[in-house]
Amino acid sequence: MLAQVSDPISMVVKQTGDVRLHTFVSSFEYSNIANATHIVETANQLVLVDSQFLVPYARAFRDYADSLGKPIKRLYLSHRHPDHWFGTGAAFADTPIYALPETMKFIQEHGEDSRSDHWKLGDLVPDQIVVPGEVASLGEETIDGVRYLFDRVTDTEIDVTLTIRLPELGVYFAQDLIYSGTHLYLSEDLGHWIRVLQDMLLTDYELFMPGHGLPADKNEVARNIEYLNAAQQAIGNGVTDEAFKEFMLQRYPERKCPGIFDIYLPRLFGGASSY
Ligand SMILES: [Zn+2]
Known part of the structure; x- marks a missing residue:
């Protein structure tokens, strides 16, 4: 199915x-998966989180950032799934790109494979790959007067992901640790992912910025835990492939972006590559 593009939300x-x-x-809509990218605007500059997937959205995100009239000092990539970094090639090649070493290495070694793996999307895929040039350092850093906390989280939706927190603002950039109002992309180790989300519920943070869907509160984090528990139980009962998709669609009719099943089912149950 050829992807169609419609209006983003900013x-x-x-x-x-x-x-x-x-x-x-x-x-x-269509086969889109509500990729969520974010901007921290401070007095003098912008810090961006993720760069969109398809070319038209990456360009529209860039236009939105440029409309704020401040320089983009950093763009952080959360993890190696291409829906979070394809857009760098389309709209942020001139921006300092920060990522964890594992994410940099993956894009360096497999970025082109990932691009050719998505050939069906035609010119919605960028015509170049940009390898991040800056290592995201972990721990605390103050950028233009705002305190940031950077962490490396393992074995959740992806093997390695970067989280960014702004403690004074109560804001937690969780990216794909949370799917807000949409179906989740499931990985093999749901148990550890659930524990990470449970810890999140016990923090003082109030606003959770997801990798897909609209900004979330703790109730949505709790709903993600419930979804993962249901999925884990179904998989434990031997439900796979289309039957698994049907089960989750019926159980969560309110969640959007069912296109995600077609992306991850072949990987979860069929051993397809993760490019
Ligand atoms: Zn994603």
Whole structure:
């Protein structure tokens, strides 16, 4: 199926003093998966989180960032799934790109494979790969007056992911640890992912920025745990492939973007490559 493009959503999510937090979400329609990318706007500059998937959304996200009239000082990539970094090639080749070493290495070694693996998307896929040039350092850093906490989280939706927290603002960039209002992309180790989300519920953070869908609260984090528990139980009962998809669609009719099943089912149950 050829992907179709429709209007993205952009919004100011929160404003505190000099800091404005923006989110930009690609379409929930057709086979789109509501990729969510974000901007921390401070007095003098912008920090971006992820770069969109398909070319038109990456360019629209760039236009939105440029409309704020401040330089993009950093763009952080959360993890190696291409729906989070394809857009760098289309719209952010001139931007300093930060990522964990594992993510950099994957894009360096498999970025082109990933691009050719998505040939069916035609010119919605960027015509070049940009390998991140800057290692995201872990721990605490103050950028343009805002305190950031960077962490490396393993064995959840992906083997390695970067999380970014703004403790003074109560904002947690969880990216694909949370799918907000959409179906989740399931990996093999759901148990550890569930434990990571349970810990998240016990923090003081209030606003959770997902990798897919609209900004989330703790109730949505709890709903993600419930979804993962249901999936884990079904898989434990031997439900696979189309039957698994049917089961989850029936159990969660309110969740959007069922296109995600077609992306991960061949990998989860059929051993397909993860490019
Ligand atoms: Zn994703």
